[in-house]
Amino acid sequence: MMRNLTFLLRVFSLLTVLTLAIHAQTATATLRGSVTDGSGNITPGAAVTLTQTSTNLKRTFTVGETGQYSFTFLEPGRYILEVQVKGFKTFRQEQIELAVAQAAELNVMLQPGDIAETINVSAGETSLQLDTASAALGGVVQRTQIDNLPLNGRNVFQLAQLEVGVNTSPGSRSATPNLSAGGVGEISINGGRTLTNEIVVDGMPITNKADNLPSFRPSPEAVQEFRIVTNTYSAEYGRTGGGALNFSVRSGSTQVRGTLFEFLRNDAFDAANFFVNQTGSQKEKFRFNQFGGNLGGPVYLPRFGEGGPAVKKLDKLFFFFNYEGLRVRQARLRQSNVPTLKQRDGDFSELLGATIANVNVRDTNGTLIPARVGMIYVPGAVVAAGQPGAGSRVVFANNVIPAARFNAVGLNLLRSFPLPNRTGFTNNYVVNSPSASNENQVVARLDYSLSQKHLLYGRVIKDFSSSFNAGPFPGNIAGTQASPILRSRPSTAVVDYVWTISPRVVFHANGGMTQSVADSRTYSDGYDPTTLGFPSYLANASGDARVFPSATVTGYTTLGPPRNFGNARNIQDIFSFNQDVSFLFGAHSLKLGANERSYRIYNNRPDDPAGNFTFTRAFTARTAADAQSGDAVASLLLGNPSTGRLAIVPQPAVQSLYYAFFAQDDWQVNKRLTLNLGLRWEADLGNTERFNRLTNFDLQGQFPISSLSVAFPTATGLGTRTLNLRGAVTPVGRGTVSTREQYDRDLNNWGPRIGLALKLDDKTVLRAGGGIFYASNSGGGFATQTYALSDTAETPFIATLDNVTPTPGTSLSNPFPNGIVQVPTAFPGAIYGYGQQILPVKVRNIRQPKIGQWNLSLQRELPGHLKVQAAYAGSASMGLLSGPTDLNQLTPENLALGATILNTTVANPFLTLPTNQRPASTSILGRATVTVAQLLRPYPQFGNVVSYNMNEAHATYHSLQLRVERRFSDGLLFTAGYTFAKTIDDVSGISAGATIQVPNYQNYYDRRSNKALSTFDVRHRFIGNVTWRLPFGYDGRYLKSGVTGQVLGGWGVNAIVQAQGGFPLSITAVSNGLQGLAFVGGNAAVGILRPNLIGDPVIADATQRKTTLQWFNTAAFQVPAQYTFGNAPRTFGNLRGPGYFGTNLSLQRNFRITEATRLQFRAEAFNLFNRANFTTPAAILGAANFGRLLAAEDARQMQLALKLYF
Incomplete structure (x- = not known):
């Protein structure tokens, strides 16, 4: 309330x-x-x-x-x-x-x-089809199309795909059963990145600051129409790196009109997915009900003692109201890997395989035996010198870990896994996991004509939703595949006012807000980790965010909630205030205006509050790199994680401001020539935080310890060196930094726009235009670290000091023996982050990305209400934001020293400093020894220094776009378009979408080698749609009378056909040790290792063909030699994923009840011909499924509906 x-x-x-x-x-x-x-x-x-x-x-x-x-x-x-x-x-x-x-x-x-x-x-004699007043490219999705075209999931954003120049991905085509953002984030408009498009509803922006996704999606029943602007738009548009979607909500009219509707889907109507048929598994259960209604018309008020009718119609006040409800119930078959019954008792004899030639080991009974595949080794145990088999590793006798060696916490975590209900080691636990979504959305609008000179309207949209996804495991251990229990409350409101001061001067004002409130709760909400045997300090560190710890067991399904998805609340506000004035001076139509926005984010998202631990085979393998021995469950049972962390994070309250001013002059030079001249200035200012907890990283800043001398071992050949300790974390708005904004102000963002429309004759127009545009400098998602807050405390789990033996005194029973790092009460100065990984860091010179756009088009009006267009559209982008980048990567010169030198450990020089200058014992520099690699990093006093949003990326786009459109007339409307395009960049986005890869730099010092086709490049794309009311029967031109007219009347056919080529593939490789040196910490999100290309990856032999088991020639790739970079390109132009072809069809029958009332039945099919549209193949060299197609988009799905129009 x-x-x-x-x-x-x-x-x-x-x-x-x-x-x-x-x-x-x-x-x-x-x-x-x-x-x-x-x-x-x-x-x-x-x-x-x-x-x-x-x-x-x-x-x-x-x-x-x-x-x-x-x-x-x-x-x-x-x-x-x-x-x-x-x-x-x-x-x-x-x-x-x-x-x-x-x-x-x-x-x-x-x-x-x-x-x-x-x-x-008539309208046909004087057509408005030709765009004679503007050079902008784009199109309009009309109310007729919204009302009739088949929509999978009833997602109105999907109709943006109807325009040429718009690329889609599986994420934007799927049936997202909710009223939230849907898949609109994964569309690319005219070479622009995904997640960079501007979306407005009634002039109010709804794309949030965190990730540039819309806060909600409007019900299709409430949308009048929307425009997709794709290239060289007027100076009114800004803050977009691709295109803009401009929605208009429906309003009331002089007559009361309304609709009631019910849409129904059921898995019984649907075909089985390709891989469901391949594996013989069962279809997922699916129930979908979407229902509601709307009403619009003039407002009636009761009369009190005035005589006449009981109510009075107000001719100048109109209302529109829409309600839409959604109920979805699903049951998904989950297949998980869980430990076997023997493994739960410490018996790993099932893993034993072939004998390894010429390798002997000693077991815990003292017997010297041949080594075998699958053996479990005692962590760090080596036969002592002077003993038989000296120097060899020690294995557990019979591959059984004695109960006396069990770690109590590890045993409890192991027993938290459900018992297997299938045989074998993979997919041995199968369960149907339920999920549900409930949503309700209301839209209300009032339009009031105060007079001919004053028009006012207000509109509110309020959405209420809740959902849950049970995941593969029950209760507390739901696993990372489970979605938290989510409750979302997005809202938006806008007030719009038009004052016609004179016929030649019009003032317009608009103001509103959009708010998104999202709450999530894990299934283990309130769980006490001491129940598992963890020490009490772990529970105390969790505070109110007590959850089941997250345990990733390599090769098995993860226990507990995923990182950053615990008990959380996120609130995002957008306040937008607008004003402009239009003047008509002779042949000049001038508009002057401005836009101010305030973006606010309140984020309470605990980050691993109960600990996050990863178990691998490393500690129980013969060597850490040996993939034929050891097992992650054995490491878990012994209580030896490979990595772990516990983080205490603040609750940020972040705000950023945006300002823009524009002038747009549309000059009708003569009857045939119109010029569009515009200029826009905008500034997307840096974040501020309520309590001044933001930070920057000064690349050349002076660290408090200016230098440190290190005598490297003679064998390294490095001699004695002095480490220049530069680089420092600086506070924002505290101490000597007076400004509260996280970035330097970028106030030079001038965007000129120019366009022309030349009528060659009454039915032909030549158009051309160009302009400079600026995208948002934000993105990166909701994670607390995204804002680089200073008051974040991370305690790492120190697994080993020598990469072989577990750290003495450190195990699951006491994971943080040196205590939990606490949030500092005051900013510790430039020493902040000493010995820690800093993720992320923000540099001060972030700028808004700059995009140049241009186009040339020719339009022609043809008989039959047709308009055809051929256009060239291009763009060049500079200063685009790159993804996570480790600024502390080893230089190529140091990397060339090789593994032997770089892995050498030396006495930690930081521990020779005075006590008050030493790093914390809990940090990566708190150990007695440190590797040569760490000391040779650009910033040796830190771990990874991961920067987000550096202005380092570039892109170009060129396209030929052909389009034909028939205006709705005589019951028929259609559009069709073809795009031939090429997009090149070096980084394709800040973060990956659900189905689009965004590989970052392989080598930060050679960023130019990343230049290749964009990961969302699509060379060929066709899109067509038709809405056709058949011309027969009582409402048609033919066979109108009698029984024939009744039978044949009221039929309609609507369809969308889409075909496009596949995305370029990006092949990566498993670690060759490079990520442990070039990117210390192995953060795969930072460094992407590419393989060496040793052959032709394309399957071209006539005797061989692409299959789901081998989409490309996997033998053409090779893991690079240890500690070297691969030579394969970032993406391949001749090696692409599967393309897409789909037909969605809607068949309608209207039954006339009265002249103004009709009942419509419709049957809709998505992927009508049940084509298997495969997603991108597995592309990690070294993975078991390398080169295989593992998933397909939805098979044919059916939807039935009833709509009553009155």
């Missing part, structure tokens, strides 16, 4: 500050043109009246000496235009369709005669 009250108070506050508002992308249209006589002479004094058909609201304009008229800020919909002047017949044109954000031109030629005589012109 309090949350709703707060939301309403914030909406009310917008009304009080509306006069200070400023404007950006509007959802309204503009209609302008000239009025002349038959000889082309202007007709000053002509009265132009524009009437909105749905509301009967009128606006008038008196033509001046230039002969021009202009109507701005028009709601999308249908209009009537009348022109009257003495001595000429009245001109009248009906059915003028204006689309969202359209700039339309309609020139009127008057005929001499009596003003009382009217000349009616």
Whole structure:
């Protein structure tokens, strides 16, 4: 209740500050043109009246000496235009369709005669199809398409795929059964990155600051239409690296109209996925119900003692209300790897394999025996000198770990695994895991015409949702595949005001807010880790965020919640205030405006509050690199993790501000030429934090310990060196740093825009344009570290001091014997992070990425309401944000020293410093010895120094785009388009989407070698859609009467056909030891190792063909020699993943009840022909499934629906 009250108070506050508002992308249209006589002479004094058909609201304009008229800020919909002047017949044109954000031109030629005589012109005679007023590329998805085209998951964002230049991925095509962001984040518009598109609803931005995803998605029943702008748009648009989606919500009309609907899906209607059939498993259970209704019309008020009707209709006040509910129930077959019954008792004899030639080991009974595959070795145990078999490793006798060696915590974790219910070692635990989603969304809008000069509307959208996914394991140990219990409350509200000061001056103000509230709870909420035998300090460190610890056991399904997905709350607010003024000066239509936004993020997301431990075979293998011995479960049972951590993180309250000002002049030079001249300035300012806890990393900053002398062993040949300890973490808004913003202000973001539209004749227009655009400098997701907060305390698990023997006194029973690192009460100065991994760091010189766009297009209107277009669209991007980058990578010169030298350990020189200058004992520099590799790093006093969002990436895009469109007429509408394109970059994004890879730099010192085709490059793409009301029966042109008319009437067919090539493959390799040196800590998200290319990866032999078992020639790749980089390109132009072909079909039958009421039944099929559309093959060299296709998109799915229109 309090949350709703707060939301309403914030909406009310917008009304009080509306006069200070400023404007950006509007959802309204503009209609302008000239009025002349038959000889082309202007007709000053002509009265132009524009009437909105749905509301009967009128606006008038008196033509001046230039002969021009202009109507701005028009709601999308249908209009009537009348022109009257003495001595000429009245001109009248009906059915003028204006689309969202359209700039339309309609020139009127008057005929001499009596003003009382009217000349009616049809829409077909004076078409608005050609884009004669703007050079921008894009298109409009009309209400007819939204209402009729088949939508998988009822996701209106999917219709953005109908435009040329838009690339899709499996994540954007799937049936996302919720009203939230859906898959819109994974579309690329004209070479722009995914997650960089701007989305606005009624002029209000809804893309959040954290990851540039929309906070919600509107119900398709509530959307009037939306425009997709893809290239060289006007100066009104900004803060986008790709394109913009501009939505308009429906409004009421003079008549009460409404809809009731129910959509139903059931797995019984669906085909089985390709791999379900291949493996013989069963289809997942699926139940989908989406229902609701809407109502719109004039507002009626009761009469009190006035006589006449009981209610009074208000002709100038209109309402629209929409409700949509969603209920989804699923049961997914989960196959997991769990320890066998023998393993649970310490018996690993089942793992024993072949004898290893010429290798002997001694078992715990003292017997010297031949080594075998699958043996379990005693961690760190070596036969002592002077004993038989001296120097050999020791294995557990009979491959059985005695109960006396069990670690109590490890045993309890092991017994937390469910018992296997299948035989074997893989997929030996199978269960049906339920999941459910419940969502409700309401949309309400009021439009009020105070007078012809004052128009006002307000709109609110409120969404309530909850979901859970049980995962593979029950209860506390649900596992990382389980989603937390989620509750989401996104909301948005906007108030819009138009004041026609005079026919030539119009003021527009718009203000609103979008809020996203997301709560999550794990299945182990409140769990006490001491139950497993962990020490009490672990439970105390968890505080209120007590959960089951996360235990990753290599080769087995993970226990406990995933990192960063514990008990959490995230709140994101967007406040947007807008204002602009439009002027008509002769042939110039000038608009001046500005936009101010405030982005706020409140994030309470505990990060491994109960500990996160990873178990591998390393400690129980013959050597850490031996893949034929040891087992992760054995390491777990002995209580020896390979890595681990516990983190205490603050709850950030982050804000950033955005400002923009623009001027746009649309100059009609003459009847055939229009110029679009614009200039935009914008600034996306750095983050600030309520308690000034943000930090920067100064690359050349002075560390408190200026230098340190190290005498390297003679065998290394390095001699004695002095370490120059540069680089320091600096606070933001504290101490000597006065500014509270995390980045230096970038105030030089000027974006000129220019375009022209030249009518070669009445049915042909040549258009060209170019401009500079700036994308957001944000992204990276919700993780607390994303903001580089200073008050984060991480305690690492020190697994070993020599890479062989477990650290004495350190095990699961006492994982952090030196205590838990606590959050500092005050910023410790430049010594912050000493001996720690710093992830991430933020440098101060972050800038907004800069994108240049240009296009050239030719449009032609053809008979039959057709418009065709051929266009070239291109872009060049610079200063794009790169993904995680380790600034502490070893230089190539030092890396060339080789493994022997770099792995050499020396006495830790940092421990020779005075006590108050030494690193903490819990840090990676708190050990007695340290490797040569660590001391040769650029910043040896730190671990990984991982930077996010460096302005180092570049991209180019070129495309040919062909498009044909038929305006809706006689029951038929269709569009079709083909895109031939090429996108090249060196990093394809900040973070990977669900189905698009984003490999980062392999070698930070050779970033140019990363240049290749983008991971979202699609060379060929076709998209087509059709909405066709069949011309038969009572509502058609043929066979209208009798029984035949009743049987054949009311049918409709709607379809979407999409075909595109596959994405370029990015092949990576398992570690060759490089990630342990070039990227100490093995953070795969930072360094991506590529293989060597030793052959042709393309399967081209006529006797061999691509199969699901081998998509490419896996023998063409080789893991690079140890501690060297691979020579394979980042992506392959001749080696791509599978393409996509899909047809979605909707068959409708309308039953007329009355003239204004009809019942519609519809049957819809997605992937009608049940084509197996495979996703990207496994592309990690060294993995068991390398080169195989492992997953496919949805098989054919069916949906049934009933809709009542009244």
